[in-house]
Amino acid sequence: MPRQSINSPYWQGVRDGAPFVIVIVPFSMLFGVVGTEAGLRVAEVMGFSVLVIAGAAQFTALQLLSDNAPTLIALVSALAVNLRMAMYSASLTPYLGAAPLWQRAFAAYFMVDQSYACAVIRFEQEPHWSVSERMSYYFGVITPICPLWYVFTLVGALVGTAVPPGLPLDFALPITFLAMIGPMLRTPAHAAAALVSVTLALVFAWLPYNLGLLVAGIAAMMTGAQVEVMLERRKGARQP
Amino acid sequence: MIEGAALWLFIAVLGIGTFGLRFVFLGLVGDRALPAWLLRHLRYTAVAVLPGLVAPLVVWPAATGGALDAPRMAAALVTLTLGYAFRNVILAIAAGAVTLFAGLALLG
Numbered sequence: 458m459p460r461q462s463i464n465s466p467y468w469q470g471v472r473d474g475a476p477f478v479i480v481i482v483p484f485s486m487l488f489g490v491v492g493t494e495a496g497l498r499v500a501e502v503m504g505f506s507v508l509v510i511a512g513a514a515q516f517t518a519l520q521l522l523s524d525n526a527p528t529l530i531a532l533v534s535a536l537a538v539n540l541r542m543a544m545y546s547a548s549l550t551p552y553l554g555a556a557p558l559w560q561r562a563f564a565a566y567f568m569v570d571q572s573y574a575c576a577v578i579r580f581e582q583e584p585h586w587s588v589s590e591r592m593s594y595y596f597g598v599i600t601p602i603c604p605l606w607y608v609f610t611l612v613g614a615l616v617g618t619a620v621p622p623g624l625p626l627d628f629a630l631p632i633t634f635l636a637m638i639g640p641m642l643r644t645p646a647h648a649a650a651a652l653v654s655v656t657l658a659l660v661f662a663w664l665p666y667n668l669g670l671l672v673a674g675i676a677a678m679m680t681g682a683q684v685e686v687m688l689e690r691r692k693g694a695r696q697p
Numbered sequence: 698m699i700e701g702a703a704l705w706l707f708i709a710v711l712g713i714g715t716f717g718l719r720f721v722f723l724g725l726v727g728d729r730a731l732p733a734w735l736l737r738h739l740r741y742t743a744v745a746v747l748p749g750l751v752a753p754l755v756v757w758p759a760a761t762g763g764a765l766d767a768p769r770m771a772a773a774l775v776t777l778t779l780g781y782a783f784r785n786v787i788l789a790i791a792a793g794a795v796t797l798f799a800g801l802a803l804l805g
Contacts, residue, residue, distance in 0.1 A: 476790055501704055508712030518711060523698050528707060536714045541746050547722040547735075548742035555728035565720040570750070577743045625797055627760040628769055632776050632797070634751045636789035639780020641744045650741045651748040658749030659756060673749035674742070681741030682734070 466583075466590040470597020473579065477571045477602050480633050483626040484512050485606045489613020491516070495523040499614045506610035510603065511569065513667075514538040537666035544674060545573040552580045553595070555588045564592065567599045574637050646688065650681030768800025 462468065485506065492502035497519075505515045514535040521531035545568055553564055575598045580591055642648045654677035661669030699707060731739070755773045757763040776793030780786060 473786075476787060496698060496700075497704075501708065504705065504708045505711075508708055509715050511715055514711070514715060518707075522704075522707070525698060528699060528703070532707065532711060532714070535711055536718070539715050539718050541750075542715065542718040543721050544742050544746060546719050546724075547726075548739045550722045550726050551731060551736060551739065553723060554726060558724065558727075561723050561727070562720065565723050566716060568719040568723075570747070574743055574747060625760065625769075625801060627758060628754075628772065628797055631751045631754045631769075631773060632790055632793040634747050635755075635773055635776040636780045636786045636793065638744070638747055638751070639777050639782070639789055640784040640786065641747075642781055647741065647744045650744045654745050654747075654749040655752040658752045662753050662757075670746065670749050674746040677745030677749065678738045678741045681745060682737040685737060685740075 466586065466594035467597040469579070470575070470594040471600050472597075473575045474571065474598035474601045476636075477633055478605060479626075480571070480629045481602055481605045482609050483624075483629065485609040486613035486616075488512065488515055488519075489610040489615070490617055492519060492610075493614045493617060495519055499611070502614045503607070503611060506607055509535075510566070510606060511539050511542070512606075517667075534666050537668060537671075540667075540671055541674060542568055544678075548577060549573065552576070552591050553588065556592050560592055564595055567596075567603055569602065570634070571602055572598045574634070578637065578641060644685075644688075646681045646684035649684045650677040653677040653680040768797055768804055771800050772797035 488506065489502055492505065493499065497505075505518070509515050509518075517538050518531050518535040521534055522528075526534075546565065549564070549568075553561060556564070572595060576591070576595050579594055580586065583590075586594070638651065642651060654673050657673035657676050658670055661672045663669070664672065751773075755769065756765065758766050758769050760766075761769075772793045775796040776789045779792045780789035783789070
């Protein structure tokens with residue numbers, strides 16, 4: 458049944474991941490361009506995109522290495538930028554933890570902001586999905602995102618010019634994430650968490666190694682959990 | 698700037714470290730039950746991290762050298778509002794992009 462297959466979790470994932478193409482293409486091209494301009498060979502630029510596959514951390518590492526920062530500092534800084542991935546990993550564990558180990562290993566390798574955000578929204582909406590349906594969806598989201606990450610890093614490295622100047626593509630990433638945050642604000646607890654996240658991320662933006670985001674994220678998770686407990690208690694008190 | 702084998706070692710270690718961060722819970726905890734208090738916190742991970750990730754990019758856009766920018770701010774507000782009101786990601790992205798282009802054409 459073609460109709461059934463188009464509505465399968467895998468294809469739902471492909472559709473949900475597709476809008477991020479407008480983020481991935483310019484971002485990966487830019488890494489290819491900046492990498493070759495910094496003096497890296499094409500194979501080394503590709504090494505970053507294939508082995509690390511995390512844009513913000515790749516740019517951080519490249520920036521510090523080309524400034525001749527100590528190698529260990531460059532490494533720790535880039536890993537600190539990726540600390541949020543451990544939070545994503547924990548957050549996906551209740552949904553995907555029962556999958557075979559090799560699938561979890563691939564899911565971990567392909568864990569990026571976009572695949573995480575799509576997955577966690579959809580898994581909450583579809584609580585009846587089996588673990589294998591969730592995995593299919595997850596790999597569906599990755600399909601339009603990660604291969605393009607490799608391909609357009611290569612294009613940027615070979616062509617040496619980024620997307621046409623004048624296009625405000627810097628704002629593609631904020632817009633795609635903001636569009637996903639809106640539907641996430643389902644309860645007062647979610648809204649409170651988001652508010653704390655924004656406020657503390659701005660207040661602690663001065664912290665090095667992107668640690669402000671970590672502080673904001675942990676405080677916001679605690680806020681969400683606390684508000685949830687308070688609301689449940691109030692509801693419980695009202696019932697006879 | 699480090700080169701050759703040292704650079705490849707750097708890339709490999711960064712790759713392994715990043716994979717470790719992604720794998721640590723999903724791979725090592727697996728389907729063991731997590732305590733209820735932790736699950737309650739994890740429910741808010743997305744809404745706790747993504748807004749904080751975006752906020753500095755909206756308030757201090759790199760394209761303007763970090764200066765507050767009316768078209769970008771307007772686009773951000775339109776995207777968030779429509780995403781919240783209609784729960785439709787594609788619609789929100791499209792409206793945000795239109796707002797950004799219109800704002801830049803008018804004010805830029």
